[in-house]
Amino acid sequence: MNPAQAATDVRSSGPPKGDAKVDLAFRCRGLSIDVGDEQRRIIAGLDLEVPRRQFLCVLGESGVGKTTLLRVFGGLTPAAAGSQLELNGQPITGLPVGAVFVFQNYAASLLPWRTVRRNVELGLEATVAAAERRTRALGALDLVGLAERANDHPWQLSGGMQQRVQIARALAVEPNLLLMDEPFGALDAMTRETLQVELRRIQREAGATVIFITHDVDEAVFLADRLIVLKGEPATIGLDVVSDLPVERDQVRTKELPAYLKLRHMIYDVVRRSGNP
């Protein structure tokens, strides 16, 4: 085991053991990431296996490397030599087909000159014919609850709606893996809570595997089937725990459950032990 991991108290149950043939959507081994001119190592020797249909939340303080990690998963940033990444059992080189990124800054990634529907069709234009594209786009919009805004332009929609359009766009290509980089970070609290509930529903209905980055502990505990905390410099997995919360979750009742509070407590313990206030 990694000495850095041994130093932090890893209270975990990790991915389900005993079933060696678990269908893995994503897996990495010995993942290391160097950034900057000095090639500073921010992630060292990370091992991770993500089963299909799991909603995995990755937590960590700002600056620990969550976004960079996600970008590496999505092929947008290269990993250091010696890293191994697999998507659906296929090694990842460059940009993996089947993984889609959802950015925090929705305004910067939606095309303002296209309607909502045409935005959602963007990922399908190379591979799918026009009629089927339209159907799939409208289907994805329906899934996120925006079917009747299909002919509006993004700037005519609220922030929460624009983010939902981005999610619809990601879902339209039917990805194996959805990589979400603090997608609700730029939204106000109430919109965020609504979208969190929506996202869980969407994920279940679409059967998607999600890796979701956030620094908000409550958001992570609410959303996740499994939680990972990144800690340290260079960062490694400080905590890896499967959530025992019920599948159906609600913003009020779920947050009153003892299991919720216990999970939250566990996480804060790990996060706080870094020595930063």
Place this chain on the structure above:
Amino acid sequence: MRRALLGRINFPGLAVIAAAIMLWEIYTRTAGSHFDSLASSGAIFAAIKTLFLDGPLADQLWHTTSIALVGWVIASALGFCIGLAIGLSRTAWTYSMASLDVLRSIPSISFVPVAVMWFGFSVTTELQIVVYVSLWPPLLATLHSVNSAPAGLLDTARVFHLSKLSTLVNIVLPAALPSILVSLRLSLALSIALAVVAEMIGNPEGLGFGMVFAQQAMQPARAFAYLVVIGTLGWGVNAIFLLASRWLTRGYESAP
């Protein structure tokens, strides 16, 4: 629809223009009447009418407008293509940008005597001048904006595995459109301005020539008439283009 249009017209502003015209009329007929070189508003309008109906104004207007427009179209196409070529290829940019920077700091007006020297007093001179000067704004704008596509959009293109061509057509060029349209409007104004200048120096036809002729013949009403016509031409063409470019970018968040 009609009400929305009416609401957008600036009536007080137009009233100011009308007032200015009337005040000028009054001034030139009273306190300024001893200035031979001024012409009253009435005299100017009369001169316009005469020149148009009995004189060469119609032909001259047609000449200047058509040369300016033809030159502008050629310059825009050329500027766009060159700007695109240099903007998209790192090699091309590295080995030509500095030269472009030097060339473009030569004041464009200096090219006028050179063109006259090369092509003499002809339509070719006029066209060459218009094309050379109007080339720069679209060239530079295309070059710059093709390199400045927002990072978020480019990341999106990569996430969805868009090919280079698809990225160019669906992301880079639409993102560059507002900036290119502004440069085209600017170069349109330059085309008209330079056509007029070329006609004053290098090609005895068109509005520029008409104006110099009136000035040398010491006919202020006619000179002012040409000034008004040229000004209106520039303003009108600019306004039309502005409407067109607003329509083209109607989906965008903020029009140019």
Place this chain on the structure above:
Amino acid sequence: MTIVAGSRKSRAWPIRTGGRAPLRGLLPLALGLVLWQVFAPTDSPYFPPPSEWVGALERLAASRRLWPAISVTLTSFFTALALNIVIGSALGILLGRSRLLDRLLGPTLEFCRTIPAGALVPVAVLIMGYTASMSLVVVVLTSFWPILLNARAGARSVSRDRLDTARALQLSWWATQRKILLPSVVPSIRLGTQIAAPITLIIVLLVEILTQVSGVGRQIALAQSVFRSSTVYGLVALTGLLGLAVNWVIGWMGLLTRKYDPSFSAGVTSSLSMKKS
């Protein structure tokens, strides 16, 4: 089986051209001049080689016509630019702060702005004759617009908070203009000046070419009329140098006003706060 994901395939495209253009880019220009020099016969009427241009300029200098011309052009330029800044800023700020005035004068100014400089010259000559003041009037009236427009935009967007601060401190009208409004608008004025400077130079030369009163423009027009092509080319190159010099001076003067930039003060503040932690 699994592959290193450290490839440099994630190359950015389209290219980002930040910073100065590399000097290698001068190659085409240098090459062109060298070829011209080598292949053009010395006595070619249309295309004399660059060495001839230098000779022509030297002869012009020797006959005491070059430096006075340059001096006239530069004097006109700087006088006009100074007037441009004063008039453009004053009018621009006025229009920016008074919606009423802006609305009233808008269409008139819009029309005047599009009048080409060349078209004004004959009328100006009729009224004022071939004088330096005529030239100045034409130059200023046609080249101060960028400063006006930018100053107007800057004056319009002075933050409410700053103006409210002035009221809270009960500053007099003049003190408000001097201490709050003007400094806020300085960056816009500077931008307008940088745009207007090359235009001002162009129109100074234009008037000189059209009216042939004095200055570098006159020399070019004269040389062209007697078909002294090497003099023409030499003078054109000279105007290029003037253009570069002007840009450089304006840019350098702009640096003096850097302390008024919002980004500058933001940089100072953030470096202060970084020192704290």
